[in-house]
Amino acid sequence: MSLFITFEGCEGCGKSVQSRRLCRWLEKLAVPVLLTHEPGVTALGRKITRLLKWSKDTTISPMAELLLFNTSRVQLVEEVIRPNLEKGVNVICDRYADSTTAYQGYGRGLDMENVFAVNRIGTTGLIPDLTVLLDMPVEKGLARKTGKQDRFEKESVNFHKRVREGYLELAEKEPEHWLVIDAEKDKEEIAGIIWQRVSKLLKS
Numbered sequence: 201m202s203l204f205i206t207f208e209g210c211e212g213c214g215k216s217v218q219s220r221r222l223c224r225w226l227e228k229l230a231v232p233v234l235l236t237h238e239p240g241v242t243a244l245g246r247k248i249t250r251l252l253k254w255s256k257d258t259t260i261s262p263m264a265e266l267l268l269f270n271t272s273r274v275q276l277v278e279e280v281i282r283p284n285l286e287k288g289v290n291v292i293c294d295r296y297a298d299s300t301t302a303y304q305g306y307g308r309g310l311d312m313e314n315v316f317a318v319n320r321i322g323t324t325g326l327i328p329d330l331t332v333l334l335d336m337p338v339e340k341g342l343a344r345k346t347g348k349q350d351r352f353e354k355e356s357v358n359f360h361k362r363v364r365e366g367y368l369e370l371a372e373k374e375p376e377h378w379l380v381i382d383a384e385k386d387k388e389e390i391a392g393i394i395w396q397r398v399s400k401l402l403k404s
Contacts, residue, residue, distance in 0.1 A: 202232070202285045203401055204326065206296040209334040210364050211353055212341030213383040214390070218334065219294045221391050222398065226290060231402070234284050237294035239272035242279050248272040253350035260351075262308035266315060269300045270322030277324050297323050298331060298370055303352065306366025307359050330401060332394055333371050336383035338364050 205222070207215040219235060226233040240249045248268050252260065260268070273296075281291050297319040305315040338360040345353055371378035379397050381390055 202288050203290045203329045203398070204281065204285055204293070205290070205398065206293045206298065206328040206331045207334070208295065208298050208302070208331055208367060209383065210336070210338050210341050210360055210367070212344035213334040213336055214344075214387070215332070215334050216294050217387065218332070218390055218394060219292050221387075222394055223292050225391075225395060232287075232289040233292065234280075234289050235292045235294070236276065236280055238276060238296060238299065239269055242272070242275045244275045245272040253352065255351070262304055262310050263314075265308065266300060266304045266310060266318055269304070270318050273297065273300075273319075273322040274324060277322075277326055282324070282326060293328075296328060296331075298367070301370060302363045302366040306369075307355070307363040309362075328377070330397065331371075331378050332397075333367055333378055333380045334383035334390070335364070335368065335380055340384065 207219040209215045216237070219237075223233055223235040238245070239252065240246045248271060251258065252265065252268055276293075281293065284291050300319055300322075301312075301315055304310050305312050338357060342353070342357070342360065368380070371380050379394065381393055383390070385393075
């Protein structure tokens with residue numbers, strides 16, 4: 201049975217690095233694996249990404265963000281994630297529905313019942329087998345970001361603190377589905393912790 205593994209965390213936490221690392225390890229073991237990310241990848245997702253992250257002349261309300269992210273998500277699930285899982289390919293996704301809960305729910309302050317309801321539609325009920333949360337103080341994560349900032353990276357430190365608190369609360373509620381790691385640890389150590397958990401899931 202194939203696994204669906206997602207990586208979550210605030211800006212600059214290193215989730216993209218670690219998701220790629222896990223993918224390479226699985227590839228070396230000849231384990232079927234696909235690495236994808238939100239909200240891009242599909243043709244529709246790439247267009248929504250440009251609008252959500254880089255639009256300068258368009259005002260986007262928090263509710264519109266919630267709906268747009270889930271529009272992209274349902275396309276990704278139906279076009280990429282679910283078909284590969286059904287073929288026996290393990291799927292690793294850099295961000296998923298928990299990002300929307302953290303950013304639009306906790307960060308923007310949207311009603312959580314609405315967020316969960318829309319996320320259920322956007323995921324078509326597909327839940328990860330494991331969610332890896334790379335956690336670190338938001339100031340340190342933001343300091344790691346270099347180059348041009350998108351709409352979310354430009355948000356206040358308080359916004360990002362609410363996002364972090366949201367992630368930690370989500371993980372606390374479902375510890376059996378989450379792996380929380382101190383993202384300030386050495387990259388090799390982090391990769392080892394992730395592999396230890398994933399290898400157990402593969403064996404089971």
